[in-house]
Amino acid sequence: MTTVIAAGAPPAAPAPPEPGKRRQKRERAPLLLLSPAGLVLALVTLAPIGFLVYTSFTDYNQRSLFTGAYNSVGLGNYSDLLSSGAFWVSLLRTVLFTAAMVAGSVLIGMGVSHLLTRLEKGWRYTVTVVLIVAWAMPNVASSLVWNWLFQPGYGVVNWGLDQLRIFGDTTSLDWAQDPARAYVVIWLLIVWQAVPFIALTLNAAETQVPREYLEAARMDGASELSIYRIITLNHLKPTLLLVMILSIIWDYNVFNQIWLISRGGPGDSTSTLGVYTYKTAFVGFHIGQGAAISVVTTLLLLGLTAVYIRNLLKSGEDL
Amino acid sequence: MRKANLLAAIFCLIWAFPVYWMVNTAFKPRPEVMTPTPHFIPQHPTLDNFVKAVTQEQFLTNLRNSVIVVVATVVVSIVLGIFAAAALSRFRFKGRRIIMVVILAVQMLPGTALLIPMFVMFNQLDLLGTYAALVLAYVATVLPFSIWVMRGFFVTIPAEIEEAARMDGASTWRVLTSVLFPLVAPGVISTGIFSFIAAWNDYLFAYTFMQDQSRYTLPVWLASFTNPYTGTDFGGQMAASVLFSIPVIVFFLIIQRNLVAGMSAGAVKG
Numbered sequence: 001m002t003t004v005i006a007a008g009a010p011p012a013a014p015a016p017p018e019p020g021k022r023r024q025k026r027e028r029a030p031l032l033l034l035s036p037a038g039l040v041l042a043l044v045t046l047a048p049i050g051f052l053v054y055t056s057f058t059d060y061n062q063r064s065l066f067t068g069a070y071n072s073v074g075l076g077n078y079s080d081l082l083s084s085g086a087f088w089v090s091l092l093r094t095v096l097f098t099a100a101m102v103a104g105s106v107l108i109g110m111g112v113s114h115l116l117t118r119l120e121k122g123w124r125y126t127v128t129v130v131l132i133v134a135w136a137m138p139n140v141a142s143s144l145v146w147n148w149l150f151q152p153g154y155g156v157v158n159w160g161l162d163q164l165r166i167f168g169d170t171t172s173l174d175w176a177q178d179p180a181r182a183y184v185v186i187w188l189l190i191v192w193q194a195v196p197f198i199a200l201t202l203n204a205a206e207t208q209v210p211r212e213y214l215e216a217a218r219m220d221g222a223s224e225l226s227i228y229r230i231i232t233l234n235h236l237k238p239t240l241l242l243v244m245i246l247s248i249i250w251d252y253n254v255f256n257q258i259w260l261i262s263r264g265g266p267g268d269s270t271s272t273l274g275v276y277t278y279k280t281a282f283v284g285f286h287i288g289q290g291a292a293i294s295v296v297t298t299l300l301l302l303g304l305t306a307v308y309i310r311n312l313l314k315s316g317e318d319l
Numbered sequence: 320m321r322k323a324n325l326l327a328a329i330f331c332l333i334w335a336f337p338v339y340w341m342v343n344t345a346f347k348p349r350p351e352v353m354t355p356t357p358h359f360i361p362q363h364p365t366l367d368n369f370v371k372a373v374t375q376e377q378f379l380t381n382l383r384n385s386v387i388v389v390v391a392t393v394v395v396s397i398v399l400g401i402f403a404a405a406a407l408s409r410f411r412f413k414g415r416r417i418i419m420v421v422i423l424a425v426q427m428l429p430g431t432a433l434l435i436p437m438f439v440m441f442n443q444l445d446l447l448g449t450y451a452a453l454v455l456a457y458v459a460t461v462l463p464f465s466i467w468v469m470r471g472f473f474v475t476i477p478a479e480i481e482e483a484a485r486m487d488g489a490s491t492w493r494v495l496t497s498v499l500f501p502l503v504a505p506g507v508i509s510t511g512i513f514s515f516i517a518a519w520n521d522y523l524f525a526y527t528f529m530q531d532q533s534r535y536t537l538p539v540w541l542a543s544f545t546n547p548y549t550g551t552d553f554g555g556q557m558a559a560s561v562l563f564s565i566p567v568i569v570f571f572l573i574i575q576r577n578l579v580a581g582m583s584a585g586a587v588k589g
Contacts, residue, residue, distance in 0.1 A: 029406075029410060029491045030406035030407075030410035030412045030415075031406075031412070033402040033403065033405055033406035033410075033495075034402070034403050034406040034407070034418070036399050036402060036403075037399040037400060037402065037403035037462060037466060038403070038418075040395075040399055040458060040462065041421075041422075041425070041459075041462060041463065043455075044455050044456070044458055044459035044462075045425045045433070045459045045463070046421075047436075047440075048432075048433050048436035048437050048440065048459070049425075049428070049432065049433075049436070051436040051439070051440060052432055052433075052435055052436040055435065055436060055439060060439065065439070065442050068443060112330060115323060115326055115327060115330070118323040119323055119324065119327055120324075123323075123324055123327045123328075126327070126331060127327050127330060127331060129572075130330075130331045130334050130335045131334070132568075132571050132572060132575060133335070133338055133568055133571075134334050134335070134337075134338065135571065136564070136567050136568040136570075136571035136572075137337075137338065137564055137567075137568070138519070138520040138538065138563060138564055138567055139520065139522075140520065140522045140538040140541055140542055140563075141341075141541065141560040141563055141564045142337065143542075144541065144542065144544075144556055144557075144560055145337050145338075145340065145341045145557070145560060146337070148340070148341075148344065148553050148556070148557065149337060149340060151553070153355070154352070154353050154354065154355060154357075154553070156340060156357045159355065159356065159357055171355060192334065192337065195334075249427055252429075253429040253430065255430055255431075255523055256522050256523065260522075260542060273429075274429060274430070274431065277429075277431045277435075278431060278434075281431065281434075281435050281438075282438075282527060287435060287438075287439060290431070290435055291435050291436070293431075294429060294431045294432045294435055295432075297429050297431070297432075298428060298429060298432050301427065301429075305424060305427040308423075308427065309420055309423045309424060309427075312423060313416075313419065313420070313423075
């Protein structure tokens with residue numbers, strides 16, 4: 001069926017038969033419009049992905065980069081991977097750290113979203129601007145700011161902790177030298193940058209909750225907490241789901257912030273899958289092995305990606 | 320003070336602090352930066368750090384690299400994307416759904432899934448270190464979401480407008496260029512801004528592909544901003560961070576209204 005349609009139009013009755021020539025022309029139009037982008041996308045995304053999978057079955061390494069020579073190793077990279085402790089540890093690390101980041105940013109985001117609904121105009125505006133500025137900070141810049149905030153010796157965070165006099169002398173505390181502390185620093189950065197998107201997205205949905213429901217519940221003497229839990233949360237569910245899926249995908253893949261703050265260290269203790277892949281492929285130059293990790297990383301996310309895509313396709317789009 | 324306002328004030332203090340600290344440090348002379356007791360306001364405000372940042376040997380070269388690559392990425396993805404978006408929104412045809420699924424799926428790939436194969440391919444084609452390598456990588460990440468976001472703007476145009484033009488005998492091409500494109504122009508601008516931000520901020524591809532200092536883009540320049548004689552120059556680094564972030568922050572404030580929609584389509588990854 002090739003009828004020109006527009007969004008939101010009710011499913012049209014079958015189009016009146018058109019003269020053959022014109023009909024054919026219409027059929028060609030979308031194809032012509034799509035093909036430039038389609039060709040380029042095939043070249044820059046589908047071809048590399050195909051090549052990634054291909055490379056994951058080879059022993060492509062540093063030497064291959066110069067000579068172009070490599071051997072097929074079949075499923076070798078995959079069996080190495082599945083029997084390697086480092087991979088499983090990195091996977092576990094990634095899952096736990098992702099859970100911690102998503103939980104932190106979604107909970108704070110929900111709080112801020114709700115807070116926004118209870119503020120007068122002036123404060124609401126101020127909070128929104130603060131959120132947007134934090135969100136807008138390029139992550140390379142914010143990672144450097146974080147390094148400076150937590151710098152041992154002159155960093156303002158260490159000075160602040162020192163003033164509290166709870167932890168003793170913290171002036172020269174080196175955050176990057178201890179796995180737990182390195183995680184805290186990275187967690188704070190990711191949550192700081194993730195909250196604005198989550199808070200503003202949720203707030204957009206929260207302002208759509210019909211006022212009558214809330215007022216009726218209040219009249220009935222329901223507490224604010226139970227109103228939020230029963231009415232608001234129920235309305236927020238679809239948005240919350242979308243936001244959580246996106247956060248999981250983003251946090252699971254996070255690279256820049258970890259790389260710029262701890263390089264995956266100390267040792268390998270903050271090497272989540274993204275960093276682990278990068279180190280394998282571009283520090284050790286075991287490119288075939290790195291490709292295999294990348295494939296597995298992608299496959300592990302496939303389920304979530306599918307849910308997300310279905311969600312996005314459904315959400316108000318005509319399909 | 321109401322409880323909500325108090326909470327808002329606390330939240331703003333915490334969330335604005337890192338940005339405030341970046342700006343505060345950027346205006347301090349070195350002795351005030353490197354002190355165990357921090358100053359919350361520069362005692363002797365100075366522009367030295369900014370001057371040092373922009374007069375660095377590589378700054379202008381790296382800025383030029385960034386601008387060339389970003390502009391090329393934005394132009395290519397808008398031009399290719401607008402036609403694809405029109406096709407996916409104003410026409411129904413076989414395979415439409417599957418194309419949209421592919422477009423959305425590609426965006427969700429981890430960075431390394433494109434980085435590794437592209438590195439190998441560009442190495443073989445002798446493209447590593449060239450603008451082309453970066454532009455191709457950025458088009459791969461930016462074009463899919465450009466198509467998706469612009470499609471969202473096309474769908475909002477009522478069918479009647481298009482039908483009216485067709486009644487007047489306008490060809491498909493005419494309908495596109497004189498009716499539809501002008502109507503989606505504001506959407507195209509915000510899509511362009513999204514693309515700009517995504518390409519401007521990229522560190523991973525530039526860091527891996529551009530191995531020579533004169534080829535760096537600004538994010539790589541920023542991350543490697545150290546003074547060889549005195550270690551990390553935090554004043555200079557914060558001033559450079561301010562300069563690098565300003566265009567992005569300004570753009571974010573401009574497209575505020577479309578931010579949420581663009582983000583959920585996968586633009587501007589966290």
